[in-house]
Each structure stands twice: as structure tokens, then as C-alpha cells.
Amino acid sequence: MNSTDWxxxxxxxxxxxxxxxxxxxxxxDPSCTAEDLEGTLKSLYIMDGSDWLGRGxxxxxxxxAVIAAHEEIIGELKKS
Numbered sequence: 816m817n818s819t820d821w822x823x824x825x826x827x828x829x830x831x832x833x834x835x836x837x838x839x840x841x842x843x844d845p846s847c848t849a850e851d852l853e854g855t856l857k858s859l860y861i862m863d864g865s866d867w868l869g870r871g872x873x874x875x876x877x878x879x880a881v882i883a884a885h886e887e888i889i890g891e892l893k894k895s
Contacts (some may be wrong), residue, residue, distance in 0.1 A: 825873060826880045833884035841888070849892040856885040 841847050859882050870878070 822872070822876055825876050829877045829880035830884050833881050834887065837884060837888045841892075849889050852885055852889050852892070856882065856889065859885060 863878055
């Protein structure tokens, strides 16, 4: 086992879970828009930059994956 396998697994699992959750939200809430998700993404960016207490490696990985998932879904919405 590579020493970074757990980090990659954590990122992938969080990213995939967030993608599924965002797609479920969009399917069940027709009023949810790219702009709504951009508002959440803005808050996530702020949270990412506000790590003055130190969130730890796992939480940093999770936050990065959640941000990437939001960026992906917003990009898909804007293309369609």
C-alpha cells in the first residue's frame, strides 16, 4: 500500500459522494440553480481560506473534494 493511498481514497470517496448528493438535490428540487450552488461554493472557498485553527489533513482533503464536486456540477449546469 502506497503511503498516499488513503488520501486518494478519501478524496475520491468524498468527491463521488458529493457529486451524487448534488445530482440528487438538483433532481428533487427544480428551483435549485447554478447560482444557488455558486453561493455554496463561495462559502466553501471562504471556509478553505479560513484555516487559522488548523483543520487537519482529512478535513482539508474532504473540503477540497467538496469544492471540486461543486465546481464540476456548476460547470455541467452552465454547459446545458
